[in-house]
Amino acid sequence: QVQLVESGGGLVQAGGSLRLSCAASGRTFSTYKMGWFRQAPGKEREFVAGISRSGGSTYYADSVKGRFTISRDNAKSTVYLQMNSLKVEDTAAYHCAANGRLSSGYYSEVNYDVWGQGTQVTVSS
Numbered sequence: 001q002v003q004l005v006e007s008g009g010g011l012v013q014a015g016g017s018l019r020l021s022c023a024a025s026g027r028t029f030s031t032y033k034m035g036w037f038r039q040a041p042g043k044e045r046e047f048v049a050g051i052s053r054s055g056g057s058t059y060y061a062d063s064v065k066g067r068f069t070i071s072r073d074n075a076k077s078t079v080y081l082q083m084n085s086l087k088v089e090d091t092a093a094y095h096c097a098a099n100g101r102l103s104s105g106y107y108s109e110v111n112y113d114v115w116g117q118g119t120q121v122t123v124s125s
Helices: none
Strands: 004-007 010-013 018-024 033-039 046-051 058-060 068-073 078-083 092-099 119-124
Touching (some): 018 033, 058 068, 078 092
Antiparallel strands (some): 004 018, 018 078, 046 058, 092 119
16 A cells, blocks of 8 residues: 655745645556545545646646646655645645556545555645
8 A cells, every 4th residue: 555745835926826746655556547636724625636657637627727737656665736826716636546456436535545644735816
C-alpha cells in the first residue's frame, strides 16, 4: 500500500497559481487511480480532480474545470494539481488520495483507500 505526502500549498492572491504535488512511496503507484479532494472549514470534503492509472483520462469537478489540471508522473510516483486563476472560494485543505479498485469511479471519496495528510491553500482577495 502506498503512502502519500502532499506539498506545494500556500497563500496566493486571487487570480494567481499554485502547483500541488503528491509524492507516493512504494513501487505500485502506477496501479492506483489518483484523485485530489478539498475540504474548506465547515464544509464537506469534495472531489476536485481524478486521473487514471496511465494518465490518459482525467476528470474534474465543474467548479475547477478549465482552471485546474491534474497530471501524474509514474516514474516519479507523483501526481500534480496545477491550479490557475485561483478564486477565494478555492481556499481549502487539499488532499490527494489513491484508489486501488479496478472498477470503481473517481468522484466519490468512498472509492479511495489511502489519503495524504493534506496541504493548505489560501486564496486572498
